[in-house]
Amino acid sequence: MRGVNKVMLIGNLGRDPEIQILDGNIAVAKFPLATTETFKDRTGKLVSQTEWHTVVLWRGLAELAQKFLHKSSLVYIEGRLRTRNWDDKDGVKKFVTEIVGENLIMLDKKTDGTAASDHFDMNHNKGGENDNIEPNPF
Template sequence: MSGINKVVLVGHLGKDPEFRQLENQIAVVSFPLATSEIVNINGVREEQTEWHNVVMWRGLAEVAVKYLSKGKLIYLEGKLRTRQFEDKMGVKKYTTEVLAENFTLLGRSSDFTSERASAEKE
């Protein structure tokens, strides 16, 4: 039996998606996503926020850069990927990212109407 690598997150974008196009015109975006939960620490309710590095490729990246922006609430599904790289000093480093496979915008419809109206005017 093989393992399962599945991530489901609901959170807010920490900044606008960063769009890049690689050599073969392959689109990729990345952005931080914040998820929060309320925990009870010594009888005091506190909000704890976890930050996730999200990466989207190809067509999903093109849709994301068009509709996502800082502060938007989204639901996303994907999987974890850890990759290795060397920093400027040549030191090996590792980073774990959420490789998104799909997403859905969440929130009130009024959150999107002003954007659609301004996009249609352009």
């Protein structure tokens, strides 16, 4: 049986995307994304809880992120979880779990006040993003 590895997030960028160009002129972008959930606790008080996610975008999506996204941009990201591991300079094994974005919708308002629902889909670019790449490009 096949598994399902699907993530859908709506949140704000915690900083401008970091862009790196790898061998073969492959662009990769990385940024933190904050998602906030608000709920009432037992006393009825509203409580906000923010989770931070590391998002990685490849190729065309990375180039779009560089051009259009900035700190605080509101985006919808659809992708999959990927956990990488490597040994640091002291030989200690490190792990990181990231969201590899496959679809991106910018949700910020345009300057004229209308919603910017620009949708970018990179499903045709699946595969190969792990080929000949350093374990931690950032």
